[in-house]
Amino acid sequence: MSKQAPVIAPSILSADFARLGEDTRKVLDAGAQWVHFDVMDNHYVPNLTIGPMVLKALRDYGITEHIDVHLMVKPVDRIVPDFAKAGARSISFHPEASEHVDRTIQLIQGEGCEAGLVFNPATPLSWLDFVMDKIDMVLIMSVNPGFGGQKFIPSALEKIRQVRERIDASGRKIRLEVDGGVTPDNIGAISAAGADTFVAGSAIFNAPDYADVIRRMHAAIDGK
Ligand SMILES: O=C(CO)[C@@H](O)[C@H](O)COP(=O)(O)O
Numbered sequence: 414m415s416k417q418a419p420v421i422a423p424s425i426l427s428a429d430f431a432r433l434g435e436d437t438r439k440v441l442d443a444g445a446q447w448v449h450f451d452v453m454d455n456h457y458v459p460n461l462t463i464g465p466m467v468l469k470a471l472r473d474y475g476i477t478e479h480i481d482v483h484l485m486v487k488p489v490d491r492i493v494p495d496f497a498k499a500g501a502r503s504i505s506f507h508p509e510a511s512e513h514v515d516r517t518i519q520l521i522q523g524e525g526c527e528a529g530l531v532f533n534p535a536t537p538l539s540w541l542d543f544v545m546d547k548i549d550m551v552l553i554m555s556v557n558p559g560f561g562g563q564k565f566i567p568s569a570l571e572k573i574r575q576v577r578e579r580i581d582a583s584g585r586k587i588r589l590e591v592d593g594g595v596t597p598d599n600i601g602a603i604s605a606a607g608a609d610t611f612v613a614g615s616a617i618f619n620a621p622d623y624a625d626v627i628r629r630m631h632a633a634i635d636g637k
Contacts, residue, residue, distance in 0.1 A: 422447035424614030434474035443623035497524030505529030556593030565594030577607025601633035
């Protein structure tokens with residue numbers, strides 16, 4: 414397997430929104446590498462969250478680490494430049510929400526960000542067929558998007574294995590990220606299936622000690 418170095422990306426969907434800068438700083442200081450930024454539009458998914466102004470506010474607060482934007486919005490393209498200007502480092506989108514997938518990838522990369530394709534539990538991997546030479550990341554959803562705190566859907570493990578094979582066959586450095594119901598108890602199996610980038614919301618932010626959960630997650634990824 415040609416996995417990238419493991420990254421834990423806490424989803425700030427489960428953070429304390431009244432103290433977002435402080436809580437984001439706290440989770441990064443507890444050992445997380447990235448911040449996962451969930452954008453929901455009450456159209457593509459049945460929930461409404463945060464946008465580019467909030468991302469910019471985190472940058473202004475002093476968050477300099479990688480902010481990984483997951484767009485659960487339709488249409489996709491018109492909001493991409495705003496997120497790039499606000500300070501996103503990677504931007505992932507759902508292919509079925511984009512009118513022209515290849516053009517959206519070019520748009521994201523042209524704005525200086527890494528581009529990812531996101532797959533819902535029932536979205537087929539055939540969307541990858543003609544873009545493996547372009548994308549920087551594949552994000553496998555292990556819950557249906559829209560809400561934090563859902564249970565991991567086990568069929569995601571087979572999907573992760575299939576994506577890992579495709580990434581290895583491509584010979585490119587493509588991150589394989591998994592999002593939804595990730596906990597210290599299942600992260601070892603998710604890693605063994607081929608993932609290298611792990612989004613977790615409730616498992617981290619609902620815990621009394623962020624550093625302890627992140628430490629246990631890294632140990633499970635290392636097979637300890
Ligand atoms: O994008 C989503 C949900 O749509 C995720 O990022 C969840 O917010 C992850 O939360 P947990 O399942 O880890 O609580």
